[in-house]
Structures are given as structure tokens and as C-alpha cells.
Amino acid sequence: MKWYKKETVYQIYPRSFQDSNGDGIGDLQGIISRLDYLKSLGVGIIWLSPIYQSPMDDNGYDISDYQKIHPDYGTMKDFNELLKKVHEKGLKLVMDLVINHTSDEHPWFLEAKASKKSPKHDYYIWKDQPNNWTGFFGGKAWEYNPETKEYYLHLFSKKQPDLNWENPTLREEIKKMLRFWLDKGVDGFRCDVINLLSKTPGLPKGKPSIALCGHEHYINGPRIHEYLQELKRDVFNHYDCFTVGECVFLNPKQALTYIENEKELNMVFQFQHMAADNFFIKWFPIKYRPIRLKKALSRWQNEVNPTGWNTLYLENHDQPRSVSRFGSMKYHYESATALATLFLFQRGTPFIYEGQEIGMTNAPFTNLEDYQDVETHSIYHQFVKIFGHKGMMKKIMKMSRDHARTPMQWNSEENAGFTNGKPWLKVNPNYQTINVKQDETNEKSIQSFYKAILLLRKNHKALIMGDYQEYDEKNPHIFFYTRSHEGETFTIVGNLTSKPRKCPKVPLIENLILSNVKEHKQVLDPYEIRVYHKEK
Ligand code: TEU
Ligand code: CA
DSSP states (O other), X not given: OOHHHHSOEEEEOHHHHOOSSSSSSOOHHHHHTTHHHHHHHTOOEEEEOOOEEOOOTTTTSSOSEEEEEOTTTOOHHHHHHHHHHHHHTTOEEEEEEOOSBOOTTSHHHHHHHHOTTSTTGGGBOEESSOOSOBOTTSSBSEEEETTTTEEEEOSSOTTSOBBOTTOHHHHHHHHHHHHHHHHHTOOEEEETTGGGSOOOTTOOOOOOOSSSTTGGGTSSOTTHHHHHHHHHHHTGGGXXXXXXXEOSSOOHHHHHHHHGGGXXXXXXXXXXXXXXXXXXXXXXXXXXXXXXXXXXXXXXXXXXXXXXXXXXXXXXXXXOOHHHHTSOSTTHHHHHHHHXXXXXXXXXXXXXXXXXXXXXXXXXXXXXXXXXXXXXXXHHHHHXXXXXXXXXXXXXXXXXXXXXXXXXXXXXXXGGGSOSSOOSSOOOGGGGTSSHHHHHHOSSOHHHHHHHHHHHHHHOHHHHTOEEEEXXXXXXXXXXXXXXXXXXXXXXXXXXXXXXXXXXXXXXXXXXXXXXXXXXXSEEOTTOXXXXXXXX
């Protein structure tokens, strides 16, 4: 069985994980000091959000040198030490690959914007007059460049100009960079917004829309499969590595065009379940209902398997904390462990985001100045005229990406043990009670539950390869499914609400091997989870 199907991935946002030199910013030596902690959790693969040279306009998703480590994080020597120690501990390391755009401070762009005659000019996308496309951070997707009196495309911040993948020389540059990292022994890539690489030739006007105008011309574009097959043929096929592509606005059928039999990517991140509490664009929140989460997760289980392989995630550096979003602070332990079990026991590779294993929560920041994220500030300025300051702060307090980026909460000492300097982003004030050390000693320990889940999954093929079958699909409160393989069956049933609910008829009255409550009645307690197991 391929290692990236058996193992669980732990995503680290380096800026917020562990500071080692007191500058208030997480770094590679900090990560090295926490490798044994990660090993003890039972994860097998570490995914690092970008650590490359960058002006940090988008905290590293704006790269100015793909082959240099940002001094905030350390040196290439630190990186080599990290990679060596990761492998010595039997772990794998996956890098974040941002190749839809660079930083506007990348040398390629500095050359490109200086003159139309520059050989690098065609590495980017230019227009004499902007069309009506808008980007993911709100607002126009074109920025004027006075040196050449034309506009360049940026689907994210104006400091993130999109690369022109039509240019074969550019594609060769990217392949060379990929080989640089793979030759060092990196085990794979998380590919940022990978289904945006191909744009409709001629860059035509988009259908009018208040959000993401023109997205029909830059999502799943006409040559995307050609480009990804080229990367696979010329680079990835020559290494024992895996690729997970972040693909915005993808449905299962479209996903299979990328991952069927792992022909282009090994798996994708999709966003349907991330819309369980919003109207597809997270800034338009709607009331969360568990059935929306269930429906999204089951759809991807039923429509991607068996020829495709899913990713399983509830959090990452772009999403609010799942226990704040889909759980409850009143039932903090129960909801964190119920959510963990229900998503990690599905079929696919599990991805855990830093802090999720102790139930870290959204931050109670009420001032716009408390937020650092470029997306948060950009969206605020784009829409404050429509929704007003209070309206925008309500949205930001629910959905800002900074909720995932407050420093990792290690203990109850100053700054939660993250730094002895001034943290780059405020620590969540609840770190006194929600932190790794406290959780470890809690009788109701969330991380112990995660360890139990990961151990069970690793030791049972039925939880890795087993068929998925949902029951009681229409039940608005209970999530209930089985995983079975060669006669071995796991039955997972969970209450996704804060009220007791009748326990459905469990198909197999077999021994209960995992639960987050002590006594089991005819009803499921709030956020009670039960896992039954029937041997072959
Ligand atoms: O995110 C892609 C993306 O669409 C984000 O806007 C995300 O969907 C949104 O923030 C969810 O609310 C990737 C990276 O994960 C993100 O951190 C970067 O800002 C973005 O690409 C540009 O590189
Ligand atoms: Ca540091």
C-alpha cells in the first residue's frame, strides 16, 4: 500500500508553530525541537506551509526565490538538518508548492515589468486594458504597470502576479526548481491553487458576478491537464513522491479528471464541506447545519471512490477552527473528538492542522488591527461600504484565516510557550487552559483521542481501504457510516449536536472499541461518538 495512503499528514504553519530564537516568529529550529511530539502523535508526514524567500505579503504564498529559505525561518543548513531528522525519525516531509503566481519582488517579475522586450516579460500575463475579472481577495484582478503602460493579472493580492503557463520556458524553470527540492529528498508537494494555472486564451470578459468575476476563464482552464501531465511525466514520475493539489470550486467528477488512477495528482483538496456554514464564499455565512457537512463528506466518499483517493481535512491555515465552527465550547472535548473521528475514519489520507489535536479555537479578536491576514484586510476594504464596519467585523470574527494562525498553544507559560519574544500575531487568550501540556494531563485528553484514532487507522486495512457506506443519511443530527474490508467492519456513529439524540439501530451489536463518553445509553449524549468493530 502506498505510504501516502497509510500515513496521516500534519500541516505546520511555520510562522506560528514554535519560535526558537525569541524573535516572535516560528522557525525551522523550532520545528526540529518538536519532531518527537509529532512522532508521538502518530502522524507520518509533515506538510510545511511555504518557507521560501518572500516579502511575506501573504505570509510566504508570495515567493521571491523558490530555492532560498526565508531568514525568518532560518537557513538552508537548518532545512537540511530538519529534513535529515525527519527522515531519521521515519517521517516524510512535503513542501508547499506555489506555482500559479510569484511575488512581485521575484527577479523574474522585476525583469518582466521593466520592459516588454525583457525575455521574462512573457513569464507573466499582461493586457493593455483590464477585463472585468475579480480575484479571491476581492476587487479587480488587474494592476497597472507604469513602466510598460499595461496591466498584469493577479488572482490574489496585487503583490502576487500570475505566471503565464503558456510559456514553455517558464514551465522548464518550474521543473528545474521541483527537481532541486526532490533531489534533496523532499517527499512531495502540496500544490497551491493548482487548478488555476491555465487561463482561457485571449483572456475574455467574464460573466458579470459580484465575486470571482471571470472564474469560468481561470478555474479548470483548457490546458490544465496538459500542464499537470507534463509535470508528472517530466518530474514526479521520476521520484517516490506524492502530490496533493488544492483545487478551488471542484466537484467530484472534475476531481476525477485530475486524480483518477493518480494520473496527474495523487489527490486533491476540495472545499464543498468547507461550505457547510456559508454560501460557497465564506464571507457570506449561513447557519451551520450538520446535515450540510454530512452530505458534502458523503458525496465525496461515494463519488470519488474507488478510482480516486480523497483527502480528509477539517482545518488548514485558511480555515477557521473546526471546533468553533462545527463543534461547541460547552462540549469542547466531546465535539473535538467526535469531529475528529467522523472525518478521520472516512476513506482517504487524513490531514491534521497544527492545534487541531488539542481543540484550538477561533480567537476573540474584536479589532481589525488584531488581524494580520492580507485576505482579511482586503475583503474588509472591499465590502465595508456595503456591510458597514460592524457587519464586516462580524464576518471577520467568524471567518478570518488568522483564527488558524494564532501561535500554537504548547503550555500555560507566557505566550503559550510559543516564544519568549513578542509574537508576530497575538496568542489566543484561552491558552491558559487549552494547550498541549494541559491537554496531555487532562483525563479527557483530545490529543490522546487523536492518537487512538491514528493508531486504529494505521493497524486496520478496513479503515484505510475499506468500503464506505452511510446509513440514515437524512438524519439531521447523527452521522452514521461503516467501513468494511474482507469481512472486517467498523461502524462509526456520532451525534453532531449539543442535544441528546436517539441512537440509531446500530447494524452490528459488536464490541465498542472507541468512544468519548463513559456510559452508553439508548440515546447519544451531545457530541457522543461510538466506534464498533467486527473482526473478519
Ligand atoms: O488558497 C487558495 C484560496 O482560494 C484561498 O483564498 C482560500 O480558498 C480562502 O482563503 C479560503 O477562505 C491558497 C493558499 O492556501 C492561501 O493561503 C493563499 O493565500 C492563496 O492560495 C494564494 O496563494
Ligand atoms: Ca524565530
